[in-house]
Amino acid sequence: xxxxRLISLSPLLIVAATSVAVLLAxxxxxxxxxAFGLTLAGLAASxxxxxxxxxxxxxxxxxxxxxxxxxxxxxxxxxxSITLSAYGYLAAREGNKEEFYVLLLVATLGAMALxxxxxxxxxxxxxxxxxxxxxxxxAYLRERPLPLEAGIKYLVLAGSSSAFxxxxxxxxxxxxxxxxxxxxxxxxxxxxxxxLELLLPGTVLILTGIGFKLALAPxxxxxxxxxxxxxxxxxxxxxxxxxxxxxxxxxRYFSQSGANRFPRLLLVLSIIAIASMLAGNLLALFSxxxxxxxxxxxxxxxxxxxxxxxxxxxxxxxxVAFYLVAxxxxxxxxxxxxxxxxxxxxxxxxxxxxxxxxxxxPVLALVFTAMLLSLAGIPLTAGFLAKFYIVAAGVASQAWxxxxxxxxxxxxxxxxxLRVVTALYQQPVSDVQVPEPLPRRAPGLSLVLAxxxxxxxxxxxxPTPLLRMIQSAISSIL
Numbered sequence: 001x002x003x004x005r006l007i008s009l010s011p012l013l014i015v016a017a018t019s020v021a022v023l024l025a026x027x028x029x030x031x032x033x034x035a036f037g038l039t040l041a042g043l044a045a046s047x048x049x050x051x052x053x054x055x056x057x058x059x060x061x062x063x064x065x066x067x068x069x070x071x072x073x074x075x076x077x078x079x080x081s082i083t084l085s086a087y088g089y090l091a092a093r094e095g096n097k098e099e100f101y102v103l104l105l106v107a108t109l110g111a112m113a114l115x116x117x118x119x120x121x122x123x124x125x126x127x128x129x130x131x132x133x134x135x136x137x138x139a140y141l142r143e144r145p146l147p148l149e150a151g152i153k154y155l156v157l158a159g160s161s162s163a164f165x166x167x168x169x170x171x172x173x174x175x176x177x178x179x180x181x182x183x184x185x186x187x188x189x190x191x192x193x194x195x196l197e198l199l200l201p202g203t204v205l206i207l208t209g210i211g212f213k214l215a216l217a218p219x220x221x222x223x224x225x226x227x228x229x230x231x232x233x234x235x236x237x238x239x240x241x242x243x244x245x246x247x248x249x250x251x252r253y254f255s256q257s258g259a260n261r262f263p264r265l266l267l268v269l270s271i272i273a274i275a276s277m278l279a280g281n282l283l284a285l286f287s288x289x290x291x292x293x294x295x296x297x298x299x300x301x302x303x304x305x306x307x308x309x310x311x312x313x314x315x316x317x318x319x320v321a322f323y324l325v326a327x328x329x330x331x332x333x334x335x336x337x338x339x340x341x342x343x344x345x346x347x348x349x350x351x352x353x354x355x356x357x358x359x360x361x362p363v364l365a366l367v368f369t370a371m372l373l374s375l376a377g378i379p380l381t382a383g384f385l386a387k388f389y390i391v392a393a394g395v396a397s398q399a400w401x402x403x404x405x406x407x408x409x410x411x412x413x414x415x416x417x418l419r420v421v422t423a424l425y426q427q428p429v430s431d432v433q434v435p436e437p438l439p440r441r442a443p444g445l446s447l448v449l450a451x452x453x454x455x456x457x458x459x460x461x462x463p464t465p466l467l468r469m470i471q472s473a474i475s476s477i478l
Contacts, residue, residue, distance in 0.1 A: 008056035008064040010049045011072045012112055018042025019105035026098045035098040036087045039105060043083065047076040055476070060180055061122035062113070070321070070473035071115035071248040078240045078328050079108040081452070084444040085339045086233035092344040093141065100140055107133035107237065111245030118256065120169045120179040123249060127165065127213065130242060131158045137237065138230040150229025157212060157222045165209025171202025181256040188261060203265055206253075207272075213246045216306070217275035220299045224287070227295035232347050235291060236335035239298050240328045247305060251320055254309060255477045269310055273402055276303025277409040284416045291349040293416055294334060297375060300409060301327055307406055308390045311397040314478055319389035321470045326374070326382035326459060333371040333452040336445060337364055355423045365424045367449050374456050376417040377410055382459035 006013075022038050025031070050073040055065045062068075083104065090097040110130030117123045135158070139151025173179055175198040176187045208219065215223040227235050280300030284293050301323075308319040341348035341357075341364070348354070358365035374383035387410065394403040459466055 004054060005056050005058045008053055008058055009062070010053055011046045011069070011076070012062075012109060012116070014042055014046040014049060015076070015105055015109045015112065018046075019102050019109065022098070022102050022105065026102070030096070030098055032087075032091060032097045035101045036083065039083050039101040040080065042105065043076050043080040043108070047073055047080065050076070061119045061125075062116045063118040064116055065476035066473045067248075067252065067476040068116035070469065071244065072112045074325060074328060075108060075111050075115065075241050075244055078244065078332060079104065079237070081332050081336070081448045082233050082237050082241070084448050085236065085336050086231075088445060089231065089233055089339050089342065095141075095143065100137070103133045103136045103140070104237065107137060108241060111241050114245040115248040115252075117249055118181050118252065120172070120181075123253075124162075124165065124169065126245070126249070127209075128162065130245065131162070131213075134158070134234075134238065134242065137234045138226060140234065141231055146229035147231065148229075150226045153222050153229075154226050161209045161212030161219070163209075164205050164212070168202045168205025168207075168209060171198045171205065175199045175202065181253060184257045188257075200262060200264065203262070204268060207265075207268070210246060210250055211272065214243055214250075214302050215295075215299050216272050216302050217279040217299060218272075220276070220279060223299060224283075224292040224295040227298075228289060228291045228349060232291070232335055232339045232342055232349075235294075236332055236339075239294070239331045239335065243298070243302065244324055244328060247302075247320070247324060251309065251317060252477050255317065266310055269306055270399070270402060273303045273306035273310070274405050276300060276306065277405050281409040281412040281416075285412065287416075288351045289349050290338060290351060290354065290420065291347065293420065294331070297413065297416075298331070300413060301375075303409075304387065304390050304406060307399060307402045308393040310399060310402070311393040313393065313396060314474065315389075315396050316393035317474050317478065318467070318470055319386075319393040321474060322389055322463070322467065323386040325466060325470075326386040326456075329452050329455050329459070330371050330374045330383055333367060333449060333456065334375070336449050336452070337368040337371070340364060340445065340449075351420065351423055354420060355426050357423075358425045359427070364449075367453050369421050369424060370453050370456055372417045372421050374460070376414045380457065380460050382456050382463070385460055385463055 018038060022035050025034050025038060050069045053064065053069055055069070057063055083101065086100060090100060107130050110126050110133060113122060113126035113129060117126055135151055135155050138154050139147050141147040172184070176184055178184050178187055211219040226238065230238065277300050280296045280303060284296035287293050287296065305320055305323055308316040308323065338348055341353060370381065374381035377383045377387040391403055391406065394406070
């Protein structure tokens with residue numbers, strides 16, 4: 001491998017080397033602060049390297065283009081903020097803490113590999129690297145029953161989704177004799193595949209496997225239990241980095257493999273999008289657990305993204321990328337507030353834990369309000385513009401039914417978001433036992449919340465720089 005290709009792999013290599021360095025540091029001497037510092041340094045170095053890495057087709061498996069570099073930067077930035085929130089969260093708890101950062105780095109590496117995958121083999125490897133690390137992260141607080149239960153549920157369902165994915169890849173290969181996305185597109189364009197009895201079911205099985213990872217309906221049943229049971233920083237990771245890497249892969253797959261040429265496949269995606277928007281928003285109405293509300297909300301947001309994905313146009317692809325950036329900021333901010341309010345005994349996941357928060361922690365309540373209003377799509381926030389671009393992409397592709405469902409379900413979503421916001425500003429209830437906040441051992445988390453809030457408003461008012469960056473990145477796959 002020449003020097004250019006080796007340098008092109010630097011974002012991935014830095015994260016991989018950092019995980020090894022943290023592991024070696026643990027073997028020499030356990031020190032939470034050292035593991036934390038090495039993880040932050042590695043993620044920061046990987047993020048910075050995305051700005052100087054030359055695009056290159058490293059192998060048939062990995063394509064390091066502007067698109068991959070953009071999403072690698074987004075994923076490492078999200079992991080950086082999650083690491084900051086995890087330090088104080090873990091410091092207040094007993095047990096070994098250092099291995100958490102090794103698993104976090106390995107999971108981030110798997111998500112980054114997905115963003116650079118242009119081949120079914122690297123797709124499967126990236127998903128497995130991500131999933132195996134997530135098994136340990138979700139059940140990391142093993143002395144508690146809920147994390148263990150969440151880890152087992154994710155293990156069983158993730159294993160099932162991998163089986164669907166592997167079987168789907170096998171069917172596509174049996175029909176076309178190719179695993180490279182670009183080669184698959186060439187064969188389809190040349191009408192080399194006339195055996196839809198293999199190709200179409202194979203593609204549907206692949207989407208089924210991806211649908212489990214993205215928690216799209218009807219593959220969403222694991223989501224609320226895993227979100228509630230996992231440690232809050234891990235929940236934030238699953239909601240952002242894990243799903244972001246998967247959707248980056250799905251977007252490249254649809255753009256480069258020609259999968260969007262099948263009307264019946266687009267019909268299946270439409271049904272999944274409608275089911276996700278309805279299930280996510282309606283189920284959230286009946287929950288009083290904040291982490292479960294955010295879990296159901298994430299199902300709906302993945303459904304919104306499918307609306308733009310089906311547009312199969314430059315506008316739709318740009319809308320997906322912009323929505324993912326906004327979704328990362330909103331979700332990381334929301335779970336960051338939950339992390340700050342959590343105690344050593346339990347997470348602050350009940351609605352009563354937030355009742356009257358404005359009178360106890362006014363700044364934190366305002367930050368949480370901004371995140372929730374952005375998730376609801378209120379103007380002057382990034383969430384509003386993100387939904388606007390989704391609707392614009394849907395209008396351009398004349399997906400009127402999907403747009404109608406999106407508008408109706410967004411209105412339903414406004415109700416449960418405002419239910420949490422209302423609780424923040426109510427007078428405190430004296431007989432409600434509010435968890436003692438974690439010790440202030442990670443001042444960086446306050447800075448992260450401040451930056452996310454600023455970005456939320458900035459992207460909602462002046463999104464031009466971000467849109468230009470997205471358009472430059474997206475041009476690599478169109």
